[in-house]
Amino acid sequence: MLKKKNKSFITTCLISILIIFCFFKNPRQKNNYFKAELQWDIFSYYMYLPYTFIYDDIKMRDPNVVHDIFKKYNLPGTYYQAYQLENGNWTPNYTMGFALLWAPFFFIGHTWAKAGGFPVDGWSMPYQFCIASGALIYILIGLFFLRKVLLKFFSDTLTSVVLLLIVLGTNYFHEAINDYLQPHAMMFTGYAALLYYTIRWHEELKRKYVMIAGLIMGIMILSRPSEILCVLIPLLWNVYDKESFRKKIELIKSNYSQFILLLAFAFIPFIPQILYWKYVTGSWIFFSYQNTEGFDFFKPHVLNVLFSFKKSWLVYTPIIIFPIIGILLLRKYNRNIFLPILIFFVANFYLLSSWAAWWNGGSYGMRYFVDSYPVMAIPFGYVLMDIYQRKWIVRIPLYLIMGFFVVLNLFQTWQYMVSIIPESRMTWPYYKKIFFKIHVPDEDRKLMEVERSYGETEEFKNVHEYHSRTVAYFDFDSLNSDFFDDSKNDTTHRLSGMHSYRMTGDDEWGPKYQIQYDQLIPKNRDHAWLRVTVNYFTEDDIKENPASLVINMPHKKYNLKYRAFDFEKYPSKKGEWNKLVFDYMTPFPYSEQDHFDIYIWHRGKKTIWLDDLKIEAYFKNE
Numbered sequence: 001m002l003k004k005k006n007k008s009f010i011t012t013c014l015i016s017i018l019i020i021f022c023f024f025k026n027p028r029q030k031n032n033y034f035k036a037e038l039q040w041d042i043f044s045y046y047m048y049l050p051y052t053f054i055y056d057d058i059k060m061r062d063p064n065v066v067h068d069i070f071k072k073y074n075l076p077g078t079y080y081q082a083y084q085l086e087n088g089n090w091t092p093n094y095t096m097g098f099a100l101l102w103a104p105f106f107f108i109g110h111t112w113a114k115a116g117g118f119p120v121d122g123w124s125m126p127y128q129f130c131i132a133s134g135a136l137i138y139i140l141i142g143l144f145f146l147r148k149v150l151l152k153f154f155s156d157t158l159t160s161v162v163l164l165l166i167v168l169g170t171n172y173f174h175e176a177i178n179d180y181l182q183p184h185a186m187m188f189t190g191y192a193a194l195l196y197y198t199i200r201w202h203e204e205l206k207r208k209y210v211m212i213a214g215l216i217m218g219i220m221i222l223s224r225p226s227e228i229l230c231v232l233i234p235l236l237w238n239v240y241d242k243e244s245f246r247k248k249i250e251l252i253k254s255n256y257s258q259f260i261l262l263l264a265f266a267f268i269p270f271i272p273q274i275l276y277w278k279y280v281t282g283s284w285i286f287f288s289y290q291n292t293e294g295f296d297f298f299k300p301h302v303l304n305v306l307f308s309f310k311k312s313w314l315v316y317t318p319i320i321i322f323p324i325i326g327i328l329l330l331r332k333y334n335r336n337i338f339l340p341i342l343i344f345f346v347a348n349f350y351l352l353s354s355w356a357a358w359w360n361g362g363s364y365g366m367r368y369f370v371d372s373y374p375v376m377a378i379p380f381g382y383v384l385m386d387i388y389q390r391k392w393i394v395r396i397p398l399y400l401i402m403g404f405f406v407v408l409n410l411f412q413t414w415q416y417m418v419s420i421i422p423e424s425r426m427t428w429p430y431y432k433k434i435f436f437k438i439h440v441p442d443e444d445r446k447l448m449e450v451e452r453s454y455g456e457t458e459e460f461k462n463v464h465e466y467h468s469r470t471v472a473y474f475d476f477d478s479l480n481s482d483f484f485d486d487s488k489n490d491t492t493h494r495l496s497g498m499h500s501y502r503m504t505g506d507d508e509w510g511p512k513y514q515i516q517y518d519q520l521i522p523k524n525r526d527h528a529w530l531r532v533t534v535n536y537f538t539e540d541d542i543k544e545n546p547a548s549l550v551i552n553m554p555h556k557k558y559n560l561k562y563r564a565f566d567f568e569k570y571p572s573k574k575g576e577w578n579k580l581v582f583d584y585m586t587p588f589p590y591s592e593q594d595h596f597d598i599y600i601w602h603r604g605k606k607t608i609w610l611d612d613l614k615i616e617a618y619f620k621n622e
Contacts, residue, residue: 019136019176023132026417039073039075048092059090078456095273109129112130131181136180143163149199159381162381170317171370171409174417186223210258210265212265214265217234229347240338293560316364317409327342356558362424420438471515474612475612482513495537501611503608509600512599512600514597514598516593530615531617539574550563553595554594554595
């Protein structure tokens, strides 16, 4: 017979062993053993450390560092992880919370690289292995904290069941074993620990609990500012009506010094960030999230977040419906925590549903919700208590449904890891084809959304599979699809008709055409190719008088896909008309009301002439 509370401890240990096993047996490590960890967004979270302690270039002024790292380690995509300030310095897009968490493991990797003869560059295998292993340690700590939280409410057996369902039945499992360097499984630990110390403080009112809770909140918010919602947990804990709210105010007043301690310790993690901002940007406070998609607070993507087969919460993590129902049951079983959990859930759901890139990029399911699963685990326990009290005719089917959801989650997690489920190209027709399949023929893969390129250039190879239409044409005589400055019409050099468009050294912006996404792309298509043909004439070498064709799709202030095609990169002859053709695949839109901007950017100071500018759209044959 296991001693009291030993069962849940053994369950947590077994889950941890499973996660560690999957961590090292991850299919992506087979041919690339811990050499592809620090890329994409992780690059931005991490780059504070090597730039400070290896390259002695906190201001990131040396462009060769990034260029060499991208080339040496074949990093995907473009360099979007930092941006240049007006003073010439560069700063990462993201704040340094994760860099602080990873710092001990960085120094272990740094020592290993030096002693083992590896490149001491911040990205060689010892660094990547140690940072990944450090993230795993934080993740496993979270499971033990969640166990402690659940034992405050439930029996040892029920705690074990909730732990198993939360880990194996949700996309937390994927985040823990495959995307462990993404923020979400580590933020799961933050919420579990914050819950635990919030509960302990309300039980004993000891200073040490409030200091630890403050540090946890500070590092969470510094790591991901959207976690500001975590303050709702200690703030509203045990508040369920007017009288309990009054008592909470009195509790804070009578423990005012501890409330100040909470704020002070929450501020501590921000000290190195503020000093960094002052040194690099010149300001004590700086908004670093300038190259991100932003939020659509007035048009949250609720239906897509819940039900889309591209990526959604209830489709890919259907078991989560049980803890959502459990929130309502808190009024019956534990009204003290009903209001704080309900308010947190609603606020968190609204915030995450408002994110413009609602599909969460390349991920299995809605990874952003993983952070909050420790909070959801409590109502999950109460819904299991309620089910247990029902008649067997209700209880058994519900258990079978939960069991099916666990199997489905584990199987689809495997499908994702072996690339049967795509990162962000899923469609309903393809989902039907691959449901519980271990092999997928190439013909079925054609049912996915088109594969989009993340590089600076892209090649339109399969033109024969598309049909086209002319979207816009400018001959600067009579066939013009939009208004332009006709005072720029000129007859000095022309390719056809009577006029061309003349841009002098004072003219930076040339003809522009704008079209809305839903006016360009039919509803039953997921993309189109734009092919823009431009003819230009210059009396000088184009390298001395550069110009570009720009195609951009902005969403508010964020450029979803910006491409500038530089004329000087292509063969040309001065004193003659040169014809250039550029191809651009449309991105997945944040809003179908967003538009494309297509225009000429004259970067030189001498005259250039344009003529017969044509924009064609190519659509997949049905």
